[in-house]
Amino acid sequence: MSLRNIGIVYRKEMVDTLRDRRTVISMVVVPILLMPLMTLGMAGISIRMMKKAKEEVPRVMVVGGEDSPRVTAALHKLSTVQFVPPSSDYAAQISNKQIRAAVRIPAGFDAALDRGEPARIEIDVYAGEIKSEFGAARLQAFFQEFRQHTLEQRLEARNLPASFIHPFDVVKQNVAPPEKVSAAVLGGLIPYMVILLCLTGAMYPAMDLTAGEKERGTMETILTSPVSRTHLVFGKFLTVLTASLATAVLAVLSMGVSGIFVKRLLRDIPREAASQLQLSINAKAVVAVFVMVLPIAVLFSAALLAIALFAKSYKEAQSYISPLMIVVILPAVASLLPGVELDAKLALIPILNTSLVSKEIVSGTYHWNFIVLIFASSCLYAGAALYAAVKLFQREDVLFRS
């Protein structure tokens, strides 16, 4: 094995690749610009929407309640909503977003309360529409408080303590580490993105250095030089691997930078909302994810090189490789589904295993037996793909396919 020759091929291929506009776009521009745009844009938009929704004073309507002055008087003191005159088409007005919610008070509500009979307040809402939900929530909060107040009056009248209707408390407490909580929300996305970008980053150079060379007629030129075909494959493979990892590293770096901006944005909005968007992942976990993804990047680079080499032209290579995207995306997406947990069988499925274990690593859990098993099996698959690429490069019916 001549490292000198591999080095010469690698250097040349890197220069060649970096001068290819398509590769540079997929390797540098996409991760550096697209990732922050996506994270910042998504966070920015959702934060702005939430803020705007919270700031708005929702227009609500009270339907009925003319014979119940006590409840309507208390209700109209509510300053967090704006009341509009009652009308029979309240449902249509909610649908048309003219008003956000409506409350229906049945006839004889005050009297029923006095008699101790059951009564029912109905709140109409446009389910799933955040501004409507906010309006309804304010009405609901008012009636809960009103009910509590009524209850307290009744207990007092009967001379009963408050604990009579509140014998004990139920409190739910979180024991998972804080990373784990945020990881459950967004953490699964990081390894998924890294795996996907490793693939997209490798795609163009792999096609360009094989099918592209055949198409442009340089394959024959290089094969007449004394460099062995094995050295040639290794030089090309290392170039594709570099592009693959560079894409993933650049994406994670730019996501990190945009994460800092997201944190700044979050300063302006209430704490509880912020915690849902926050992504607390330490650098150690990111490095560990990269180590786990390394054999996958090798697998992608070698497999793409082998597949694209088989094609006669760039176009043919594209038609082979595009379906491969789905093959990769499916297991990676499967790992994002709730309830898919790592076990010995899943640990042997390439891509899915790495995606799952990386999700655990990001959430702060290190199952060493799985980590070793998955790393070893991924290395095995990567080795097999590399072997196939080297073998394919020796086949003249593949190199001179016409």
Place this chain on the structure above:
Amino acid sequence: MIEARQLTKVFRDKKRGHIRAVDQVNFRCVPAKIYGLLGANGAGKTTTLRMLATLLQPTSGSASVAGYDVATAPQQARASLGFLSTATALYGRLTAREMVAYFGRLYGLEESALRKRMDELFARLQMQDFLDRRCDQLSTGMKQKTSIARTLVHDPPVMIFDEPTSGLDVMTARTIVAFIRECREHGKTVIFSTHVMSEAEKLCDTIGIIHDGKLLEEGTLAELREKHSQHDLEEIFVRVVGG
């Protein structure tokens, strides 16, 4: 020196079965002489030359280039030859200088020797004006000069040309023809394939007529003329291939 002994190449084709593209071909090319392989399209010229250049492996028989067997010592054989055809393109995104340097390094030249050799070649081929332009921006003539520099960078004793002038305009073709002659003057062993009779007449010391994978006739132009009592090479060719 190039020697082919019973050189045979069989391709397998799903539809057509086994195709004997080259069938037990024997020939010998010696230094300072030009051997021309004359044949129609599909006669087996390219396959023969690709076997000599170790791009394809012979199915049976053997061949040697500068004393190296193409099957057992392909790397040494490749290191001893320069291969030029219209199919051997340049890397479009490299400059002419980078292209030649890349191949020089692959041929094992040390940096200082490479630089000296490149300066010499660039001056001889008058390439100074476009050395730092990308190959995809060069004219056909400039590209051919760069290709010539690429094949000569390691000063090989053997040169293989596979239809080097096909598709080129007259002026560029003349550059190539002059270059082939120059190779002979420098004592190199030269083999080249063509289907252009006038080119073979002008250049070749020995002509081999290949048809359907078989070498049907071989000799100097004078020998062929005498044997077939015919002056015109085209007529001789047609008679040999039985057209």
